[in-house]
Amino acid sequence: MNWSTIPSLAALRAFEAAARHQNLSAAARELNVTHAAIAQHVRALEQEFGESLLVREGRGVAPTDAGRQLAAGLAEGFGQIGEVVAELRQRGAERPVTISVTPGFAAGWLMPRIGAFWAAHPDVQISISPATTVIDLRRDGFDVAVRYGDGNWPGLSVELLTRADYTALAHPDLIAGRRVTCLDDLLDLPWLLDTQVMERRRTIEREGVDLDQVKVTMLNTNELALSAAVSGLGVTFQPRSLVERELKSGQLVALCALQEQGVGYHIVTVPGRTSAQLDTFLKWLRAQKPQSVSASE
Amino acid sequence: MNWSTIPSLAALRAFEAAARHQNLSAAARELNVTHAAIAQHVRALEQEFGESLLVREGRGVAPTDAGRQLAAGLAEGFGQIGEVVAELRQRGAERPVTISVTPGFAAGWLMPRIGAFWAAHPDVQISISPATTVIDLRRDGFDVAVRYGDGNWPGLSVELLTRADYTALAHPDLIAGRRVTCLDDLLDLPWLLDTQVMERRRTIEREGVDLDQVKVTMLNTNELALSAAVSGLGVTFQPRSLVERELKSGQLVALCALQEQGVGYHIVTVPGRTSAQLDTFLKWLRAQKPQSVSASE
DNA sequence: TTCAATATGTAAGTTAAGATTATAGATATG
DNA sequence: CATATCTATAATCTTAACTTACATATTGAA
Known part of the structure; x- marks a missing residue:
C-alpha cells in the first residue's frame, strides 16, 4: 500500500465520527477534542479529495454521496482495527502471569510459599515454568524470571530477591558426633554433586578445596543430589535459601557457609511491561524478601 | 467504539508495516520516516499492551504471537481504509467536471464555444447542467457554476466572466427603415417577454418605460421569446453576450443597450476544491473572457 | 419576535505527538 | 575480519493536531 497517497489517519477518523453522528460536536465529544479540531480535519480531507464530504444541514451536517461512501469504508476499517486491539487487550488481561525459574528455586523456595499467594489472590493466574536454560524474557514472552547471578543483565530491570548463601549440608546422622567448622572437616565424607551446574563446582573450588x-x-541432577543428601548418603551444597524446609524439619543440617560472591536470586522483569496481575505478583514477591538480605531466617 | 482505549493510529500503522516487512528499516522507508520513528512507535505499543510484539532476530525483527495476531488484524483494517480512499480518488479522477449554468447561458454562450474545448481537451469530461434555480455548489456537488448577478456570493470564489450588456434586439425586417436610438423608438412594436425572469422586467422598467x-x-420561456424575435414577431431583450451568434448571422440586430447595473455572468467555484480537469476547464473558460470586459466584439 | 441553547466556520496561538539526529552495539556476508 | 546493514535509544527539533476565541447560523420555546 502506498501510504503517501492516504491522508492523515487522524483526519479520516475524525471524518468517520462526524459522518456517523451527522454532527461535528458529537464527534468531537466522542474523540475527546473540540469541534474545531473535527472541522479542520474534515476541511483538510475535502481539500485533499477536491470534493465536498459533509454539507451543513440545519443544526448538524449530512454526508454527501462521496462522504457516505468514504464513511462506510472507514467505519469498517476502523472497526476491524478496534476489534483486533480489543482482542489483544482481552488476551493480555486473561493471560496468566508467566514466571521463569530454575527447577531448584521452584522446588526449594517458590513452591513452599506460592500456596499463600494463591490463597490471597485466587483471581491472579500464575504460570510457573521451571527451566535450566536461560530464557530471553522478551522473546519468550515471560513476565518475570527469578535468576541466579550477580544481577548484571543489561536491558532488564533487576532487583535482588534473596542471597544464595551457598552452604554445605548433610543429614544429621551422617555427621553425628563431628565438629564441623569448615569444608576441611568434611573431606572424608562423600560429596554429592550434579553433573550440570558448573557454577557450583567453581564456588566450592574457590574455598581452596x-x-x-x-x-x-x-x-544427574541437583534434585537427585539433594534427595541423596536427605537420605544420608553424603554432603550436598545448596543455596541455604532453597533448603529452609529441610533445615526446619531436621532432614538436613547446615555445616558451613561458602564464600559469597555477591550473587543471589534476582527478580528480573522487562522494563515497561506491566499489568495489574503482574504488579500484584511482584508486590507479593517483594514482600517475601528476608528482612535483612544478609540474614537468613 | 471507544477510541480512548485505542493507541495512536500512527503507532499501529508503524507496527503493521514493521511486522509485515519483519524489518524496521524497510517499514521506515515505506512510511517515509526514519527507522527510529518506527522503533519508538513499536516500543510505545508494547508498553501500552504490556507485552512484546516484535523481538529482534538477527538482522531484522520477528513478530511474537501477539504481534502476529495484531498485525494481521491491522493489515485488514488499514487495507480496507486504503481501498475506500483509493476508490474515492478514482471516482474523483473519473468524475466529469460538473458545471451548472442557466439554460440561456448554455445555449447562447457556452454551446457556441464548448466545441473548441472538446476538440482541444478530448480527455476532459464535461457535464453541463442547465438549471433555472440557484443551486448550492457545495451541497449539490458542482465544481463550477456560471451565475448571473452582481458577484456577491459569500463563501464562494467569484470572478467576472463577461458583462451581460442587456440589449433590445429584433429581426432586421421588423425595424426596416426605422432609426432606433432608445427604447422610446420601439414603443409601437410588440415586445416579447417571458413569464419567468422578473429581473428582466425590472431592468426594462429602470429605463423609465x-x-x-x-x-x-x-x-413561457425566454428561449421562446428569443425564437419569436428571430422570426420577426417582435422586440426581445437579451444579454448581448448571449446573442452574438444571432447578431453575426444577421438574424437579429441590436437596437439599443440598456443600463448596466454592474451585473454580469460570473465564474463561481468552491474555494479549495480543485482537480486537474477542473483547472484545465477554468483556464479555458478564463481565456474566453472578452479582451476588455466593457467592450463587446 | 426575541431570547437562549446549540450548531458550524475559521483565524490565531499553543502543545504534544511524531520525527530527526546522533551514537552505540549487534549481525550477517564477502 | 572488515564492511554494510541492521536495531536501540537518548536528546533535540518540527509540525500536525489541538485549543481558544469569536463570528455566524439554526432551532425551539417564552
Missing part, C-alpha cells in the same frame, strides 16, 4: 582429592558422587 | 403602455407578448 581440590575436588580430585574428595570422594565425589556424581548425580 | 411603463410596461403597461406597451403591447407585451408573454411567452
Whole structure:
C-alpha cells in the first residue's frame, strides 16, 4: 500500500465520527477534542479529495454521496482495527502471569510459599515454568524470571530477591558426633554433586578445596543430589535459601557457609511491561524478601 | 467504539508495516520516516499492551504471537481504509467536471464555444447542467457554476466572466427603415417577454418605460421569446453576450443597450476544491473572457 | 419576535505527538 | 575480519493536531 497517497489517519477518523453522528460536536465529544479540531480535519480531507464530504444541514451536517461512501469504508476499517486491539487487550488481561525459574528455586523456595499467594489472590493466574536454560524474557514472552547471578543483565530491570548463601549440608546422622567448622572437616565424607551446574563446582573450588582429592558422587541432577543428601548418603551444597524446609524439619543440617560472591536470586522483569496481575505478583514477591538480605531466617 | 482505549493510529500503522516487512528499516522507508520513528512507535505499543510484539532476530525483527495476531488484524483494517480512499480518488479522477449554468447561458454562450474545448481537451469530461434555480455548489456537488448577478456570493470564489450588456434586439425586417436610438423608438412594436425572469422586467422598467403602455407578448420561456424575435414577431431583450451568434448571422440586430447595473455572468467555484480537469476547464473558460470586459466584439 | 441553547466556520496561538539526529552495539556476508 | 546493514535509544527539533476565541447560523420555546 502506498501510504503517501492516504491522508492523515487522524483526519479520516475524525471524518468517520462526524459522518456517523451527522454532527461535528458529537464527534468531537466522542474523540475527546473540540469541534474545531473535527472541522479542520474534515476541511483538510475535502481539500485533499477536491470534493465536498459533509454539507451543513440545519443544526448538524449530512454526508454527501462521496462522504457516505468514504464513511462506510472507514467505519469498517476502523472497526476491524478496534476489534483486533480489543482482542489483544482481552488476551493480555486473561493471560496468566508467566514466571521463569530454575527447577531448584521452584522446588526449594517458590513452591513452599506460592500456596499463600494463591490463597490471597485466587483471581491472579500464575504460570510457573521451571527451566535450566536461560530464557530471553522478551522473546519468550515471560513476565518475570527469578535468576541466579550477580544481577548484571543489561536491558532488564533487576532487583535482588534473596542471597544464595551457598552452604554445605548433610543429614544429621551422617555427621553425628563431628565438629564441623569448615569444608576441611568434611573431606572424608562423600560429596554429592550434579553433573550440570558448573557454577557450583567453581564456588566450592574457590574455598581452596581440590575436588580430585574428595570422594565425589556424581548425580544427574541437583534434585537427585539433594534427595541423596536427605537420605544420608553424603554432603550436598545448596543455596541455604532453597533448603529452609529441610533445615526446619531436621532432614538436613547446615555445616558451613561458602564464600559469597555477591550473587543471589534476582527478580528480573522487562522494563515497561506491566499489568495489574503482574504488579500484584511482584508486590507479593517483594514482600517475601528476608528482612535483612544478609540474614537468613 | 471507544477510541480512548485505542493507541495512536500512527503507532499501529508503524507496527503493521514493521511486522509485515519483519524489518524496521524497510517499514521506515515505506512510511517515509526514519527507522527510529518506527522503533519508538513499536516500543510505545508494547508498553501500552504490556507485552512484546516484535523481538529482534538477527538482522531484522520477528513478530511474537501477539504481534502476529495484531498485525494481521491491522493489515485488514488499514487495507480496507486504503481501498475506500483509493476508490474515492478514482471516482474523483473519473468524475466529469460538473458545471451548472442557466439554460440561456448554455445555449447562447457556452454551446457556441464548448466545441473548441472538446476538440482541444478530448480527455476532459464535461457535464453541463442547465438549471433555472440557484443551486448550492457545495451541497449539490458542482465544481463550477456560471451565475448571473452582481458577484456577491459569500463563501464562494467569484470572478467576472463577461458583462451581460442587456440589449433590445429584433429581426432586421421588423425595424426596416426605422432609426432606433432608445427604447422610446420601439414603443409601437410588440415586445416579447417571458413569464419567468422578473429581473428582466425590472431592468426594462429602470429605463423609465411603463410596461403597461406597451403591447407585451408573454411567452413561457425566454428561449421562446428569443425564437419569436428571430422570426420577426417582435422586440426581445437579451444579454448581448448571449446573442452574438444571432447578431453575426444577421438574424437579429441590436437596437439599443440598456443600463448596466454592474451585473454580469460570473465564474463561481468552491474555494479549495480543485482537480486537474477542473483547472484545465477554468483556464479555458478564463481565456474566453472578452479582451476588455466593457467592450463587446 | 426575541431570547437562549446549540450548531458550524475559521483565524490565531499553543502543545504534544511524531520525527530527526546522533551514537552505540549487534549481525550477517564477502 | 572488515564492511554494510541492521536495531536501540537518548536528546533535540518540527509540525500536525489541538485549543481558544469569536463570528455566524439554526432551532425551539417564552
